[in-house]
Each structure stands twice: as C-alpha cells, then as structure tokens.
Amino acid sequence: MLEKIQLSTEEVMKNAKYVSIDENKLKEFALKIKNTKTSHWLANNPFGLLELSKEELSLFLLIYGSMDFCFWGNPKWTIETEIGDLDGAFALLYALLKEAKENPNFLTPKYLKELTKEEFHRILKGNVEIPLFEERYKRITTIGKILVEKEITSFYDVIKDKTIDSDLLEFLILTFPFLEDIRTYENKTIYFYKLAQLMTSDILHLRAIKENIEVDVSHLVGCADYKLPQVIHQYGLTTYSKELEDMLMNKQELEENSIYETEIRASVIVVIKKLKQLTGIDGIEINDLIWLQGQDKSLKWIPYHLTKTPSY
Numbered sequence: 001m002l003e004k005i006q007l008s009t010e011e012v013m014k015n016a017k018y019v020s021i022d023e024n025k026l027k028e029f030a031l032k033i034k035n036t037k038t039s040h041w042l043a044n045n046p047f048g049l050l051e052l053s054k055e056e057l058s059l060f061l062l063i064y065g066s067m068d069f070c071f072w073g074n075p076k077w078t079i080e081t082e083i084g085d086l087d088g089a090f091a092l093l094y095a096l097l098k099e100a101k102e103n104p105n106f107l108t109p110k111y112l113k114e115l116t117k118e119e120f121h122r123i124l125k126g127n128v129e130i131p132l133f134e135e136r137y138k139r140i141t142t143i144g145k146i147l148v149e150k151e152i153t154s155f156y157d158v159i160k161d162k163t164i165d166s167d168l169l170e171f172l173i174l175t176f177p178f179l180e181d182i183r184t185y186e187n188k189t190i191y192f193y194k195l196a197q198l199m200t201s202d203i204l205h206l207r208a209i210k211e212n213i214e215v216d217v218s219h220l221v222g223c224a225d226y227k228l229p230q231v232i233h234q235y236g237l238t239t240y241s242k243e244l245e246d247m248l249m250n251k252q253e254l255e256e257n258s259i260y261e262t263e264i265r266a267s268v269i270v271v272i273k274k275l276k277q278l279t280g281i282d283g284i285e286i287n288d289l290i291w292l293q294g295q296d297k298s299l300k301w302i303p304y305h306l307t308k309t310p311s312y
Contacts, residue, residue, distance in 0.1 A: 030278035065199030112144025222272035
C-alpha cells in the first residue's frame with residue numbers, strides 16, 4: 001500500500017499543471033534540516049497521555065487518529081482548559097484524553113458503539129461546534145461497532161505483534177473502511193492514506209516509548225494534509241500557478257477530488273521523498289518536522305488550501 005502512494009503521487013507530479021517542485025529550494029531546505037534532531041510530536045507526553053495503560057493507549061490513538069482532520073473554520077474551534085485555550089489537533093487530544101481519564105467506560109468497544117451525540121457534544125464542547133461533527137461522531141461509533149462485531153475486546157491484543165509500519169497500516173485500512181483515502185487524477189487512482197499513516201506512526205512511536213520495544217516506521221511516506229503544503233509552499237519548495245495562488249489567497253474552497261487538491265497533496269509526498277533522499281531522514285520524521293514548524297503561531301503563513309473533507 002505504501003508503494004502505491006509513492007508511485008501514484010509521482011505520476012501526478014509528472015503531469016501536474018498547477019503545482020511544481022523547486023529542486024534548488026529543496027536542496028537548500030535539505031541542508032537546513034539535515035542535522036536536525038527530531039522527535040515524534042507526542043513523545044513529550046502531552047497532557048499525561050502516557051499515563052494510559054498500553055491497552056488503553058492503543059485504542060485511544062485509534063479513536064484520536066480517526067478524528068484528527070479538518071480543524072479550519074472561522075471562528076476556529078477552541079476549548080478552554082486549565083492551561084489556557086487550545087485549538088486544532090492538541091485541543092482534540094486534550095478533550096478526548098480528559099474523557100478517557102475521567103470515564104472508565106470510554107475506552108471500551110460497547111461504550112463507543114452506543115455513544116450518543118449528546119455525550120459526544122459534551123466531550124468536544126468548545127466555543128463553536130467542531131467542524132464535520134457528524135463525520136467525527138460516525139467514526140467513533142463505527143470503531144465501536146466494528147470492534148463489537150469482530151468480537152475484539154482488546155484492540156491492543158490484535159495489533160501487539162504488528163511492529164512494522166506496513167503491516168499495521170494494511171491491517172488498519174482493511175479493518176476500518178473510513179481510512180480509505182484515494183483520489184482520481186486523469187482517470188487514474190491516486191493513493192494517500194493520510195490518516196492511516198498518521199495513526200500507524202502514532203501507535204508505533206508511542207508503543208516504542210511505553211513498552212520499550214523496537215518498531216519500524218521507516219517505510220511511511222508522509223501525510224498529505226492541509227498544513228504541510230502550507231509550510232512547504234512558504235519555504236518555496238513548491239510553486240503554484242497564478243490561478244491556484246489566487247484561489248488560495250482569496251480563501252476559495254477547493255472541491256474534494258479536484259485537480260488542484262490532488263496536485264497539492266501529491267506534491268507533499270514527492271517533496272518528502274526527495275528530502276529523505278537528500279538527508280537520510282525517515283519520511284515520517286520529515287513529515288513531523290514540517291508539521292511542527294507549521295504550529296509556530298508567531299509566523300505569518302499564507303492561507304492553506306480549504307477542502308471540507310474527513311480525509312485530512
């Protein structure tokens with residue numbers, strides 16, 4: 001599955017009409033990050049995440065990863081906490097983790113299957129309703145339904161021997177249909193599997209820390225979301241046509257599966273592969289490095305591309 005992502009996105013960039021990659025800027029950026037020490041974005045144990053048991057942690061990351069998408073909006077979904085206001089991925093992490101610690105039934109298949117919308121609204125209560133609330137609700141209850149139907153009482157038990165990224169990724173995609181993440185470009189299927197890759201990376205990285213085991217995440221190729229293209233473009237690694245640039249600057253929403261969206265997402269995968277070749281750093285580490293730079297709210301970023309999709 002990972003090879004399909006790489007091959008299909010490279011095919012897109014060979015024929016791309018609106019997005020191009022600047023090889024010189026790539027080399028400059030590679031030199032900048034080559035000796036950068038990276039760590040997984042959850043490695044510093046945010047909000048006491050690692051206080052969960054290994055069994056709880058795996059299921060929690062499955063739930064969290066299934067909903068870690070599309071946080072843009074105006075105003076942006078924000079929650080109040082004792083450490084200040086949070087938004088985006090960290091707000092979702094905080095809200096779900098708070099529920100997991102306070103509700104002993106939360107991390108059980110039966111509870112997830114029977115979770116009501118009212119309860120889910122309470123868990124994710126913020127200044128506004130989180131974007132794509134219905135899709136997120138559908139996913140968390142679907143996880144419960146699938147686990148119950150397959151008589152999986154412990155998600156950890158069915159993945160504990162899957163310590164290689166390609167094995168875990170395939171299992172996740174085949175088990176949870178909502179992780180399907182493909183597009184059509186010039187009558188060809190393009191594969192991304194953004195959430196499945198992110199989920200695989202999170203689970204394996206946290207298992208390595210929590211259980212002190214060896215894992216292999218070297219085959220992951222990167223997660224084509226809406227934040228990474230913003231950072232990559234800001235550093236000049238990609239160039240957009242005037243038509244596409246104007247659409248972004250005007251915050252015009254791009255249609256899901258449009259040629260614009262597909263080329264933007266494909267460029268991320270190809271850029272990460274090229275940076276991996278230039279630096280020797282694993283693709284998922286480059287992915288995290290770029291994503292973390294995008295969290296710097298002191299920098300002024302160009303608008304990211306807007307697409308209402310649960311894929312990312």
